[in-house]
Amino acid sequence: xxxxxxxxxxxxxxxxxxxxxxxxxxxxxxxxxxxxxxxxxxxxxxxxxxxxxxxxxxxxxxxxxxxxxxxxxxxxxxxxxxxxxxxxxxxxxxxxxxxxxxxxxxxxxxxxxxxxxxxxxxxxxxxxxxxxxxxxxxxxxxxxxxxxxxxxxxxxxxxxxxxxxxxxxxxxxxxxxxxxxxxxxxxxxxxxxxxxxxxxxxxxxxxxxxxxxxxxxxxxxxxxxxxxxxxxxxxxxxxxxxxxxxxxxxxxxxxxxxxxxxxxxxxx
Amino acid sequence: xxxxxxxxxxxxxxxxxxxxxxxxxxxxxxxxxxxxxxxxxxxxxxxxxxxxxxxxxxxxxxxxxxxxxxxxxxxxxxxxxxxxxxxxxxxxxxxxxxxxxxxxxxxxxxxxxxxxxxxxxxxxxxxxxxxxxxxxxxxxxxxxxxxxxxxxxxxxxxxxxxxxxxxxxxxxxxxxxxxxxxxxxxxxxxxxxxxxxxxxxxxxxxxxxxxxxxxxxxxxxxxxxxxxxxxxxxxxxxxxxxxxxxxxxxxxxxxxxxxxxxxxxxxxxxxxxxxxxxxxxxxxxxxxxxxxxxxxxxxxxxxxxxxxxxxxxxxxx
Numbered sequence: 001x002x003x004x005x006x007x008x009x010x011x012x013x014x015x016x017x018x019x020x021x022x023x024x025x026x027x028x029x030x031x032x033x034x035x036x037x038x039x040x041x042x043x044x045x046x047x048x049x050x051x052x053x054x055x056x057x058x059x060x061x062x063x064x065x066x067x068x069x070x071x072x073x074x075x076x077x078x079x080x081x082x083x084x085x086x087x088x089x090x091x092x093x094x095x096x097x098x099x100x101x102x103x104x105x106x107x108x109x110x111x112x113x114x115x116x117x118x119x120x121x122x123x124x125x126x127x128x129x130x131x132x133x134x135x136x137x138x139x140x141x142x143x144x145x146x147x148x149x150x151x152x153x154x155x156x157x158x159x160x161x162x163x164x165x166x167x168x169x170x171x172x173x174x175x176x177x178x179x180x181x182x183x184x185x186x187x188x189x190x191x192x193x194x195x196x197x198x199x200x201x202x203x204x205x206x207x208x209x210x211x212x213x214x215x216x217x218x219x220x221x222x223x224x225x226x227x228x229x230x231x232x233x234x235x236x237x238x239x240x241x242x243x244x245x246x247x248x249x250x251x252x253x254x255x256x257x258x259x260x261x262x263x264x265x266x267x268x
Numbered sequence: 269x270x271x272x273x274x275x276x277x278x279x280x281x282x283x284x285x286x287x288x289x290x291x292x293x294x295x296x297x298x299x300x301x302x303x304x305x306x307x308x309x310x311x312x313x314x315x316x317x318x319x320x321x322x323x324x325x326x327x328x329x330x331x332x333x334x335x336x337x338x339x340x341x342x343x344x345x346x347x348x349x350x351x352x353x354x355x356x357x358x359x360x361x362x363x364x365x366x367x368x369x370x371x372x373x374x375x376x377x378x379x380x381x382x383x384x385x386x387x388x389x390x391x392x393x394x395x396x397x398x399x400x401x402x403x404x405x406x407x408x409x410x411x412x413x414x415x416x417x418x419x420x421x422x423x424x425x426x427x428x429x430x431x432x433x434x435x436x437x438x439x440x441x442x443x444x445x446x447x448x449x450x451x452x453x454x455x456x457x458x459x460x461x462x463x464x465x466x467x468x469x470x471x472x473x474x475x476x477x478x479x480x481x482x483x484x485x486x487x488x489x490x491x492x493x494x495x496x497x498x499x500x501x502x503x504x505x506x507x508x509x510x511x512x513x514x515x516x517x518x519x520x521x522x523x524x525x526x527x528x529x530x531x532x533x534x535x536x537x538x539x540x541x542x543x544x545x546x547x548x549x550x551x552x553x554x555x556x557x558x559x560x561x562x563x564x565x566x567x568x569x570x571x572x573x574x575x576x577x578x579x580x581x582x583x584x585x
Binding site for chain 1: 278279280281282283284285288299300303306307310312313315316317318319320321322323324325326327328330331332333343345348352360361363364365367368370371372373374375377378379437442443444447448451452462465466467468469470471472473474477478481
């Protein structure tokens with residue numbers, strides 16, 4: 001694997017229960033978990049705690065390490081900014097009020113409950129997605145998606161993209177390194193030219209990257225034809241689900257259903 | 269982290285289940301149509317082409333340039349993909365990019381993926397295509413024409429997609445419309461300029477080296493009137509809905525929170541951009557629409573100036 005591949009690929013090879021679980025089941029469980037989380041009304045704290053218990057046990061079962069999952073799951077955090085205005089616009093009992101120039105800002109209790117719930121939901125969902133990506137190789141994930149009727153053309157495009165992502169990432173890193181190598185900074189002077197110039201150079205790099213991808217795809221096509229490619233992509237049929245996998249799916253569906261009930265009962 | 273999230277990728281937790289499902293259905297409909305169209309027209313060698321171009325667009329998002337302070341402009345690529353591959357292949361390529369970002373890198377949620385695909389792969393591509401095809405009639409096929417089309421398509425794809433994202437958030441009740449719409453529109457009007465500038469640079473590079481790729485493009489021998497109309501329809505609908513929603517957020521939030529949990533948004537004390545209205549027009553919604561049109565005209569003017577300076581810098585064209 002190239003240097004970029006090690007940075008990019010989120011799959012962490014271990015031998016654990018979660019790693020061995022069928023990718024189709026894992027995908028269904030992750031989507032079911034995120035769906036359940038989305039359905040729980042704001043303020044359903046007991047349900048949120050139970051869902052957090054599930055992700056935490058998932059992390060422990062997968063032997064990924066809490067630190068790794070925590071670090072990756074904080075990625076979506078900045079987006080919470082878009083919900084922050086709700087603190088002020090939700091009506092309800094005032095919680096904190098403080099003066100701002102011209103008026104008084106009022107943070108309502110309902111607003112705090114809603115924003116905290118959105119943040120928790122988002123965090124829980126990202127954890128489930130991290131667990132899925134870190135314990136399932138993309139090839140298995142694609143086979144699972146195919147068995148859920150992902151169009152063949154899309155599956156093939158994703159597979160080819162994944163295969164060449166590292167190659168193109170290395171190309172992009174080389175382009176960036178070349179730009180850095182050719183850009184000197186004179187002390188006391190602003191580096192990098194005018195903004196328009198900087199944008200044009202970056203555009204040239206993007207164009208060059210795209211052209212290289214066109215040329216590479218021709219070489220790939222020739223290699224595929226020489227190995228018997230005739231426009232048809234064939235794949236092995238996927239194996240039937242094991243009894244354990246079916247049992248895990250049904251048990252999880254019951255657990256998630258129970259948590260959803262609890263959430264609907266306790267939430268606002 | 270190499271691939272930092274952009275404000276366009278909506279994570280899970282921010283879209284309500286109903287909004288997510290509706291957007292999934294819309295996205296799946298368009299993808300099914302794209303797959304059907306491509307299965308008819310695609311050449312054997314276009315399959316590896318789409319995969320590798322998707323990889324290049326993904327990797328191309330790492331190429332950035334500093335704008336000011338810590339902010340930087342970088343590429344999303346819907347317009348570039350549309351101009352090089354045609355609309356249907358671009359839908360598949362952008363879907364691939366957005367889906368991989370969500371599935372593998374958690375950049376955007378899984379339940380929200382339908383919405384993200386709809387915003388970036390459907391709206392982004394359709395709007396790019398209709399802007400580019402309509403401008404093509406007036407501007408022709410020379411370098412200046414291609415550059416102006418590219419800039420306008422790139423800017424409007426980002427801008428309209430951000431309006432859609434803001435409305436989706438408002439409909440989900442996670443961000444009040446009178447704040448989300450102007451804030452998202454304002455930020456993305458700027459991000460769009462960066463996208464436009466990079467697209468412009470990329471197109472002039474490709475024009476200089478492989479002009480044949482820009483003439484017709486390998487996978488779209490004919491123009492698709494349906495896509496042009498679809499793109500125009502989406503852009504027009506969002507251009508009218510967004511200012512209405514931000515001027516009268518109560519209606520939208522009534523839809524979002526039918527239990528009356530959130531009766532009314534507070535008055536304009538909290539709007540981030542209070543001057544987002546046009547002087548001399550009293551009705552706020554009409555004024556915002558006028559401001560939007562003025563914005564489009566300004567962008568068109570800037571792209572003309574940039575295209576001209578490009579031409580002067582490169583006298584042999």
